[in-house]
Amino acid sequence: MKNTAFLVTLLLGMTLMGCHREVQPLGVIPVPMKADMSAGTFKIAPYTPLWIEAEEADVAILKDALEQSPLQLIQVSLQPKIGGIALRVVDALPGIESAEGYVLEVTRKGVMLQALSGAGLYYGVQTMLQMLDSGNHLPYGTIVDEPRFEYRGVMLDVSRHFFDVDFVKKQIDAMARYKFNRLHLHLTDAAGWRIEIKQYPRLTDFAAWRTHALWKDWWAAERHYVDKGNDNAFGGYYTQEQIRHIVDYAQQHHITVIPEIEMPSHSEEVLAAYPELACSGEPYNGSDFCVGSEHTFTFLENVLLEVMELFPSEYIHIGGDEASKQAWKECPHCQARMKTEGLADVDELQSYLIRRIETFLNSHGRKLLGWDEILDGGLAPNATVMSWRGPEGGLRAMAMGHRAIMTPGEFCYFDAYQDAPHTQPEAFGGYLPLRKVYSYEPLPDTLDAQQAALLYGIQANLFAEYIPTEEHMEYMMYPRLLALAEVAWSQPELKCYDDFHARALKAVDRLRSEGYNTFDLRGEVGNRPGADTPVVHQAVGKRVSYVDGSAYYPGYSAGGDSALVDGIRGGWTYGDKRWQGFLGRKGVDVVIDLEEVRNISSVSADFMQICGPGVFMPASIIISVSDNGTDFVELHRIDNEVIRDDAVTFKTFGWDGTAQARYIRYQALRSTFGGFLFVDEVVVK
Numbered sequence: 001m002k003n004t005a006f007l008v009t010l011l012l013g014m015t016l017m018g019c020h021r022e023v024q025p026l027g028v029i030p031v032p033m034k035a036d037m038s039a040g041t042f043k044i045a046p047y048t049p050l051w052i053e054a055e056e057a058d059v060a061i062l063k064d065a066l067e068q069s070p071l072q073l074i075q076v077s078l079q080p081k082i083g084g085i086a087l088r089v090v091d092a093l094p095g096i097e098s099a100e101g102y103v104l105e106v107t108r109k110g111v112m113l114q115a116l117s118g119a120g121l122y123y124g125v126q127t128m129l130q131m132l133d134s135g136n137h138l139p140y141g142t143i144v145d146e147p148r149f150e151y152r153g154v155m156l157d158v159s160r161h162f163f164d165v166d167f168v169k170k171q172i173d174a175m176a177r178y179k180f181n182r183l184h185l186h187l188t189d190a191a192g193w194r195i196e197i198k199q200y201p202r203l204t205d206f207a208a209w210r211t212h213a214l215w216k217d218w219w220a221a222e223r224h225y226v227d228k229g230n231d232n233a234f235g236g237y238y239t240q241e242q243i244r245h246i247v248d249y250a251q252q253h254h255i256t257v258i259p260e261i262e263m264p265s266h267s268e269e270v271l272a273a274y275p276e277l278a279c280s281g282e283p284y285n286g287s288d289f290c291v292g293s294e295h296t297f298t299f300l301e302n303v304l305l306e307v308m309e310l311f312p313s314e315y316i317h318i319g320g321d322e323a324s325k326q327a328w329k330e331c332p333h334c335q336a337r338m339k340t341e342g343l344a345d346v347d348e349l350q351s352y353l354i355r356r357i358e359t360f361l362n363s364h365g366r367k368l369l370g371w372d373e374i375l376d377g378g379l380a381p382n383a384t385v386m387s388w389r390g391p392e393g394g395l396r397a398m399a400m401g402h403r404a405i406m407t408p409g410e411f412c413y414f415d416a417y418q419d420a421p422h423t424q425p426e427a428f429g430g431y432l433p434l435r436k437v438y439s440y441e442p443l444p445d446t447l448d449a450q451q452a453a454l455l456y457g458i459q460a461n462l463f464a465e466y467i468p469t470e471e472h473m474e475y476m477m478y479p480r481l482l483a484l485a486e487v488a489w490s491q492p493e494l495k496c497y498d499d500f501h502a503r504a505l506k507a508v509d510r511l512r513s514e515g516y517n518t519f520d521l522r523g524e525v526g527n528r529p530g531a532d533t534p535v536v537h538q539a540v541g542k543r544v545s546y547v548d549g550s551a552y553y554p555g556y557s558a559g560g561d562s563a564l565v566d567g568i569r570g571g572w573t574y575g576d577k578r579w580q581g582f583l584g585r586k587g588v589d590v591v592i593d594l595e596e597v598r599n600i601s602s603v604s605a606d607f608m609q610i611c612g613p614g615v616f617m618p619a620s621i622i623i624s625v626s627d628n629g630t631d632f633v634e635l636h637r638i639d640n641e642v643i644r645d646d647a648v649t650f651k652t653f654g655w656d657g658t659a660q661a662r663y664i665r666y667q668a669l670r671s672t673f674g675g676f677l678f679v680d681e682v683v684v685k
């Protein structure tokens with residue numbers, strides 16, 4: 001970034017202001033790179049002259065953006081000397097390198113907004129409109145601003161539940177205000193194909209319609225499709241005309257729409273409509289295209305030709321995630337393909353498909369984008385990786401000289417709960433509050449500048465399995481999207497959660513007044529009680545041994561052998577690295593050594609349950625004590641009836657009384673549901 005003197009000024013400014021200052025005077029999200037404000041304001045009265053010097057198409061976009069605001073400006077053809085608003089594209093701007101950057105100067109003489117492109121002017125206008133909020137006074141000062149990342153995306157899953165054109169346009173309006181510039185549409189998946197393809201009418205006459213309105217009901221049933229027009233057909237799709245309209249509307253907001261066409265998996269709906277594309281040749285038998293069959297390539301290329309015709313985007317997303325690859329192991333066509341192409345395993349077979357599709361896209365002047373599984377079996381030569389299972393895939397791609405877009409589940413999956421689960425509509429799971437989204441730092445400090453330059457940007461993903469309505473989708477998006485906007489655009493040194501939170505409260509009020517159904521940020525409950533303050537008890541820091549056959553699952557170690565006595569309680573999700581997970585048949589069986597015989601008055605531990613991902617309460621608990629570590633006396637036994645339900649629940653299992661002991665044994669047995677047990681701390685008082 002930029003010159004050192006500037007950075008020093010910036011950091012000094014932050015130190016002087018302190019992170020816990022009152023609401024930032026500008027109130028703008030994402031926070032601009034540099035703002036030098038002074039006393040006084042410029043009043044934008046009705047009929048204030050507006051002068052724009054830019055290409056014709058940009059002038060139209062800028063005029064439209066300003067006309068959507070309450071300002072009543074009057075466009076003039078000569079630059080006003082005083083009292084007007086001037087917008088101008090220039091060849092160079094001190095302090096600005098990005099075509100999306102801008103310099104906004106407000107003085108007694110009026111407003112001068114300059115940028116290197118129409119996009120820059122557009123973002124300057126967004127800043128100006130946010131500074132005005134609902135008033136008409138602009139504070140004097142100079143703002144120099146440009147984005148940290150070039151790619152600032154939002155993914156909407158319109159397959160699991162279909163969202164219509166007006167809804168998508170409404171989200172584009174909000175995205176543009178917060179300076180997002182990519183809309184990734186997850187257009188195809190098992191739950192329904194959502195884009196008209198002229199050459200394959202069964203995709204929208206059949207594969208776009210299913211037997212149940214709610215994904216959850218459909219998933220739990222037989223997962224069948226029905227003909228369009230059937231009384232019980234649920235779903236929908238965008239016609240090509242509607243797609244053109246969305247793409248055009250997005251362009252008017254400096255947003256590129258990236259289509260995602262899933263391959264080789266997540267394609268049950270295609271295979272139901274065109275079973276000859278499956279290894280089995282049958283509908284309802286597998287999720288993956290047959291990679292051995294040339295029919296598959298003919299189909300995919302024909303679909304992509306129509307897709308490329310509709311979407312001018314440089315990138316076409318081809319999915320690539322979560323392929324089963326099982327059928328390929330038995331399929332004679334797939335096996336023959338592996339033999340002739342010299343492919344060692346099914347990962348390489350997937351890579352064969354991705355590479356071939358990449359060559360096809362490249363030959364049409366487009367680039368391939370895919371989920372991080374496209375690394376498996378060898379990355380296609382020019383591919384960009386969207387890293388969702390964590391940052392690792394993206395970092396691996398960058399180390400190989402490829403671009404990456406970071407969208408790790410932990411920070412970017414907005415289908416997770418954003419507050420205490422019992423206060424929220426059912427979600428996919430997890431716990432991703434506003435503060436956590438805001439804390440996301442996509443660039444590890446171990447990368448050098450050359451590698452870091454390959455981090456193309458970040459994206460919020462809204463997978464919609466549990467999001468059936470427009471209101472619910474907006475509820476999951478806002479205000480978390482605003483936090484990610486600041487991660488994507490603003491310099492990390494400028495981030496300050498308290499300041500952001502104050503700005504977000506105002507932004508939420510505004511979004512609500514405009515008809516967006518946001519989460520109630522003012523009513524936020526916050527993390528699980530006790531999760532943010534260490535619990536003090538007798539076993540903290542003592543040695544824990546795992547009795548034969550009981551071992552924690554390496555992916556959920558919560559830090560290892562000391563996790564159950566580290567004084568740290570888990571939060572609302574087992575995924576927060578504070579809950580220790582047990583998948584084995586033996587369940588939890590641990591012995592804590594207090595190092596000397598002590599008086600104890602209680603032993604307890606909390607468990608959590610969320611049935612979707614297979615996390616259950618224990619069926620029984622046994623607490624026992626010993627002086628020598630060998631001969632244990634049972635203090636207490638609890639039988640617990642485990643009930644499968646949709647809720648996320650937490651329960652304490654413990655003993656209270658008086659006893660003396662050096663060793664404490666805590667056992668928790670799994671129920672007949674199997675799955676995981678998750679426990680955060682064994683508290684001994």
Ligand code: ACM
Pocket residue numbers: 321322371388463
């Ligand atoms: C994904 O969440 N399967 C990309």
Ligand code: ZN
Pocket residue numbers: 278279289290291292293327328331332333334335
């Ligand atoms: Zn096959």
